[in-house]
Amino acid sequence: MEGVKIIDSRGAACPGPITDLARAYRNSKVGDVFELWATDKGVRADTQAWATKTGNEITEVKEDPEKIVIRIKINKR
Amino acid sequence: MKKVLIIGGGGGGLITANHLDTNEYDVTVVDKSDLHFYQPWFLYIAFKGSKRKISRPIGSLVKPGVHFVQDEINTINLDERKVYGSKKGIYNYDYLVIATGTTPDPDSIPGLRQTYDEYGDYHTSVWNSAKLWSHISKFKGGTIAIGQASATCKCPPSLLEGAFLLEEHLRKVGLREKSKIVFFTPFPRAYSAEPMNHVVEPFVKERGIEVMPFFDVDTVDGANKTINSLEGDSLKYDLPIIVPPCKGPKIKIIPETVQDEDRFIKADKKYMKIVGYDDAFAVGDCNTLPTSKTGVTAHLEAMAVSEIIQGRYGEFDGRINCPFDTAYGKATFVIADYNNPVAPYPPTKVKHFMKMTMARIYWMTLMGTADPIFEQFFNYTRPEKLNKKYVISEQS
Ligand SMILES: Cc1cc2nc3c(=O)[nH]c(=O)nc-3n(C[C@H](O)[C@H](O)[C@H](O)COP(=O)(O)OP(=O)(O)OC[C@H]3O[C@@H](n4cnc5c(N)ncnc54)[C@H](O)[C@@H]3O)c2cc1C
Numbered sequence: 001m002e003g004v005k006i007i008d009s010r011g012a013a014c015p016g017p018i019t020d021l022a023r024a025y026r027n028s029k030v031g032d033v034f035e036l037w038a039t040d041k042g043v044r045a046d047t048q049a050w051a052t053k054t055g056n057e058i059t060e061v062k063e064d065p066e067k068i069v070i071r072i073k074i075n076k077r
Numbered sequence: 078m079k080k081v082l083i084i085g086g087g088g089g090g091l092i093t094a095n096h097l098d099t100n101e102y103d104v105t106v107v108d109k110s111d112l113h114f115y116q117p118w119f120l121y122i123a124f125k126g127s128k129r130k131i132s133r134p135i136g137s138l139v140k141p142g143v144h145f146v147q148d149e150i151n152t153i154n155l156d157e158r159k160v161y162g163s164k165k166g167i168y169n170y171d172y173l174v175i176a177t178g179t180t181p182d183p184d185s186i187p188g189l190r191q192t193y194d195e196y197g198d199y200h201t202s203v204w205n206s207a208k209l210w211s212h213i214s215k216f217k218g219g220t221i222a223i224g225q226a227s228a229t230c231k232c233p234p235s236l237l238e239g240a241f242l243l244e245e246h247l248r249k250v251g252l253r254e255k256s257k258i259v260f261f262t263p264f265p266r267a268y269s270a271e272p273m274n275h276v277v278e279p280f281v282k283e284r285g286i287e288v289m290p291f292f293d294v295d296t297v298d299g300a301n302k303t304i305n306s307l308e309g310d311s312l313k314y315d316l317p318i319i320v321p322p323c324k325g326p327k328i329k330i331i332p333e334t335v336q337d338e339d340r341f342i343k344a345d346k347k348y349m350k351i352v353g354y355d356d357a358f359a360v361g362d363c364n365t366l367p368t369s370k371t372g373v374t375a376h377l378e379a380m381a382v383s384e385i386i387q388g389r390y391g392e393f394d395g396r397i398n399c400p401f402d403t404a405y406g407k408a409t410f411v412i413a414d415y416n417n418p419v420a421p422y423p424p425t426k427v428k429h430f431m432k433m434t435m436a437r438i439y440w441m442t443l444m445g446t447a448d449p450i451f452e453q454f455f456n457y458t459r460p461e462k463l464n465k466k467y468v469i470s471e472q473s
Contacts, residue, residue: 008367011367013365013413013418014269014397015228015230015369016264018264019263020228020267022120022264023294025293026227026228027308040418041418048105049265050265050291053290054291055309
């Protein structure tokens with residue numbers, strides 16, 4: 001498996017983690033795997049809506065005291 | 078005397094320079110331009126045809142003792158502490174502050190360059206804003222597509238402010254019924270941060286502005302007057318208003334690992350130190366801090382950096398404070414910091430007055446003479462306080 005690209009958006013509240021995700025998506029290719037790290041609570045719902053809209057896949061969501069980690073597989077680009 | 082070299086005479090660079098003790102430090106500001114612009118006013122040039130003069134010579138905005146040199150920097154070697162200018166040779170430093178803002182990049186999106194050259198925008202210069210106004214003032218009706226081409230942009234509220242001011246203008250000149258405004262955005266909703274979206278979305282709906290969320294511009298097809306998104310949507314327009322993607326400075330930095338793929342400079346989020354260096358800082362829009370790219374953040378980061386350089390404690394807490402003109406004489410502020418989310422702060426006439434006052438006292442803020450007023454205001458509007466006072470109820 002290729003390396004996972006970590007997108008560290010911890011602390012970002014405005015414009016928020018979707019900025020970093022969208023930026024990474026623009027530079028991505030099919031098969032890439034992202035791990036989005038965030039503290040903003042809205043990130044789960046926003047990333048889900050983003051994945052549905054773009055046809056990409058959330059493969060895992062974890063939460064620890066410091067961060068929410070969302071793993072995303074790029075299936076469409 | 079220790080030498081402090083500051084690249085960029087925008088808000089970040091000037092505030093750093095003006096907070097340093099020139100009896101103790103030899104301070105030089107280098108900028109490729111001899112003028113500093115008050116960028117928030119681009120909105121009023123583009124959507125109201127304002128003719129107000131919004132530039133002043135950088136040389137007149139530094140305090141006595143600070144040197145200003147007009148030169149374009151093309152290379153920085155952080156390991157050798159050397160900076161290379163295109164005109165005036167090599168600069169050395171003990172401390173380096175990079176405050177070069179963002180660079181618009183219309184060429185990174187196929188078809189955008191032609192549209193940008195023809196129609197201008199409301200984000201990148203006085204001339205582009207005036208160009209856009211010339212199209213808006215001649216507009217007779219049809220569909221206006223307005224938004225940011227990609228996710229990284231300065232001043233997050235300014236995008237929707239543009240749509241609001243446009244709507245107000247069209248209504249004023251009697252064209253509102255003959256026109257459709259489509260606001261496209263890479264974010265899930267009209268305003269990226271949910272709590273503030275909650276505040277402004279009713280205006281968006283009530284004023285009939287259509288929103289296309291998750292719309293990152295992939296290509297612009299000028300011949301067919303269509304914008305296509307990475308997410309697979311298309312949007313037809315009669316008048317395109319597209320803010321181009323923002324990138325970091327066009328400067329070669331050694332080592333290149335300090336820049337990300339869009340050339341923004343990696344710096345730590347509290348002390349703005351460039352990763353791996355104790356004597357070099359990146360302040361304002363040019364850095365990768367997880368906060369909004371705004372004048373206020375550039376200001377607060379610059380104040381912290383000037384403290385650190387002078388051997389005192391300084392820290393940036395992520396505070397943002399973006400004025401948000403919701404048109405028809407009202408405004409609000411987007412307020413948050415690293416530990417507190419954006420508060421749902423409602424628009425009022427008083428806040429609009431404050432935004433307009435800021436435009437008048439801006440030049441004072443660069444000198445640091447308005448610092449006590451800001452301190453009071455920032456304390457009074459701390460995000461944790463506002464989040465307690467303004468709570469979004471589940472039903473609303
Ligand atoms: C429409 C609009 C509305 C806005 N509204 C607000 C608002 O209401 N409130 C707010 O806080 N912020 C607002 N902003 C954002 C604010 O203007 C910027 O965030 C702020 O100017 C950033 O300051 P800076 O010092 O980082 O960069 P800048 O002010 O952009 O300055 C960078 C300087 O570096 C110089 N430079 C660049 N490259 C080189 C080089 N290679 N060599 C030498 N010099 C170089 C440039 O000439 C420039 O003078 C708005 C922006 C826009 C576009």
